[in-house]
Amino acid sequence: ETGVTQSPTHLIKTRGQQVTLRCSSQSGHNTVSWYQQALGQGPQFIFQYYREEENGRGNFPPRFSGLQFPNYSSELNVNALELDDSALYLCASWGLVHGRDEQFFGPGTRLTVL
Amino acid sequence: AQSVAQPEDQVNVAEGNPLTVKCTYSVSGNPYLFWYVQYPNRGLQFLLKYITGDNLVKGSYGFEAEFNKSQTSFHLKKPSALVSDSALYFCAVSRTGGATNKLIFGTGTLLAVQP
Numbered sequence: 001e002t003g004v005t006q007s008p009t010h011l012i013k014t015r016g017q018q019v020t021l022r023c024s025s026q027s028g029h030n031t032v033s034w035y036q037q038a039l040g041q042g043p044q045f046i047f048q049y050y051r052e053e054e055n056g057r058g059n060f061p062p063r064f065s066g067l068q069f070p071n072y073s074s075e076l077n078v079n080a081l082e083l084d085d086s087a088l089y090l091c092a093s094w095g096l097v098h099g100r101d102e103q104f105f106g107p108g109t110r111l112t113v114l
Numbered sequence: 115a116q117s118v119a120q121p122e123d124q125v126n127v128a129e130g131n132p133l134t135v136k137c138t139y140s141v142s143g144n145p146y147l148f149w150y151v152q153y154p155n156r157g158l159q160f161l162l163k164y165i166t167g168d169n170l171v172k173g174s175y176g177f178e179a180e181f182n183k184s185q186t187s188f189h190l191k192k193p194s195a196l197v198s199d200s201a202l203y204f205c206a207v208s209r210t211g212g213a214t215n216k217l218i219f220g221t222g223t224l225l226a227v228q229p
């Protein structure tokens with residue numbers, strides 16, 4: 001168990017719709033990252049939030065946006081869904097394990113866009 | 115630009131035999147290197163990482179990896195494979211001193227351990 005949870009586990013949307021995915025990190029994990037993993041590919045970095053501010057972004061358009069809340073939860077929002085947005089979306093939070101930073105991944109949300 | 119290459123899409127090994135999953139990287143500066151495992155319909159599970167120090171890193175479930183700076187490699191190894199090791203393995207790199215903890219992942223290697 002990583003202590004990182006995501007909801008929902010599966011989601012089906014149609015093209016053009018909007019979606020919100022949620023992640024809950026362990027207490028004290030100030031940094032959360034979101035990744036997109038298309039079928040047969042490695043995860044691709046979407047963006048990172050630190051203390052409720054975005055502090056890094058990968059090669060994703062502005063219709064991918066996020067929020068991080070003081071209670072260590074976060075959201076990934078995707079507007080105007082496209083078929084290629086179908087993927088497993090992973091969130092990851094950073095915390096200390098035996099005095100060292102570790103990145104813990106959640107189980108992911110499987111998004112299907114029809 | 116940072117990148118990770120996993121040259122083998124699939125590695126087949128018999129149970130009890132040693133296994134190696136290959137990874138090479140390209141990054142400016144000193145790298146942080148990671149191995150993750152992913153079971154079907156699951157998220158990523160951390161195995162081990164290299165930051166600095168001893169080139170041989172020991173991780174979870176009997177896995178280890180050797181950092182080779184001259185060959186820019188970070189191959190994952192295990193002395194004796196188990197059927198339960200069958201899964202998708204990802205190598206990842208991040209850059210020390212970067213503003214984010216952004217990980218660059220390889221495309222993954224499917225490990226199949228035959229009984």
